[in-house]
Amino acid sequence: MKETKEIQTEPYMHQYELNRLFPGEFKNQMKAYHFSKGDDLFTTGEELEELYFLVEGKIKIYTLTPEGKSLINRFKRPLGVIGDVEYVKGSPVINSVEAVTDGVMLAIPFADLKELEAMHPQVIRFLLETVAHKFYSESQATSMHMLYPVEVRLASYLLSISSDGEGTLFHQEMRTANLTELAEWIGTSYRHLNRVLKKMASEGTIERSNGIIQIKNLESLRTLANGNIYE
Numbered sequence: 001m002k003e004t005k006e007i008q009t010e011p012y013m014h015q016y017e018l019n020r021l022f023p024g025e026f027k028n029q030m031k032a033y034h035f036s037k038g039d040d041l042f043t044t045g046e047e048l049e050e051l052y053f054l055v056e057g058k059i060k061i062y063t064l065t066p067e068g069k070s071l072i073n074r075f076k077r078p079l080g081v082i083g084d085v086e087y088v089k090g091s092p093v094i095n096s097v098e099a100v101t102d103g104v105m106l107a108i109p110f111a112d113l114k115e116l117e118a119m120h121p122q123v124i125r126f127l128l129e130t131v132a133h134k135f136y137s138e139s140q141a142t143s144m145h146m147l148y149p150v151e152v153r154l155a156s157y158l159l160s161i162s163s164d165g166e167g168t169l170f171h172q173e174m175r176t177a178n179l180t181e182l183a184e185w186i187g188t189s190y191r192h193l194n195r196v197l198k199k200m201a202s203e204g205t206i207e208r209s210n211g212i213i214q215i216k217n218l219e220s221l222r223t224l225a226n227g228n229i230y231e
Contacts, residue, residue, distance in 0.1 A: 001041050001105070007032035009106055012055040016079045021126055022108065022116070029112045033105045041105075042082065042097040050107040051087055054080035057103015061095050075100065075160045081130045087113065088131060148226065153186040154196055155224035158206070158215065 009030045013019050022030060031050070035041055041059065042048070054076055061073045073095055076082075086093060087110055116123050148156075183193040197213070200206045205220045206213050215221055 001033045001035040001039055001099075003031055004034045005032075007034065007104060012053075012104070012106055016053070016055060018053065018106070021120070021123055023120065026108070026112060026116055026120075029108055031107045033107060035099045035103055035105065037099055037101050039099040040096070041099055042093045044093055044096050046093040048083045048086045048093060048110070050083065050109050051113055052082040053106045054078050054082065055104050055106055058100040059103070060098045060100050062098065063095050081134075083110075084127055084130045085134065088127060150186060150188045150192060151196055151199075151224060152226050154182075154193065155200075155205075155221050156226070157182065157186065158213065159221055159225045 009027070009032050012032075013022070013027065013030065018030075019027065033052075035057070044064065055078050057078075059076050059080065059082075061076060063073060082097060082105070085091070113123065179193060180190050183190045186193075188196075197206070197208065201208055203220070205215070205217045205224070207216050
């Protein structure tokens with residue numbers, strides 16, 4: 001992720017109503033970063049110095065197990081906030097973050113945020129709401145993960161990692177080893193996962209070919225995903 005002077009921050013701040021949070025001279029402290037698909041944006045244990053706002057693109061939040069497996073926690077689209085928990089708790093990065101698509105983040109240094117807190121209560125309210133929403137969403141996702149059948153969890157996952165507007169899934173996400181990990185993550189067996197994939201293929205929702213899964217009926221997958229429980 002690279003800071004860029006070519007991207008104007010004001011249009012994004014207006015679009016997502018960030019002007020109400022960062023008035024006057026504090027708007028001038030806002031930086032713009034560009035990232036590319038596949039970039040490792042933040043790593044567990046890293047120390048942050050800025051609060052980030054995802055204003056364009058899509059990112060994946062994940063945790064690495066002691067065995068080195070990647071467990072996806074959630075996908076985020078604009079307006080996603082990164083660093084709020086770390087700022088409030090003063091802790092290093094909790095979960096790693098990877099870019100699913102190209103995109104843009106705005107950022108403001110923690111030092112400026114701390115100064116702004118004393119004179120602009122809206123910032124404190126915003127942080128309270130984002131942190132509360134984050135933990136509420138994680139709790140809901142855990143409950144949904146246990147309550148929804150495998151078909152719904154799989155459809156939601158496939159929809160979450162699909163390229164926006166194309167319905168084509170990333171090849172590396174669909175290798176056999178990753179399917180085994182996916183089966184573990186959504187709480188089913190590899191055999192049952194394959195049965196569900198075959199059923200989706202027979203119904204024309206997806207197509208499997210040479211290790212690649214392509215969405216053929218996006219509306220059908222959205223219906224099955226039941227609101228996409230992983231976003």
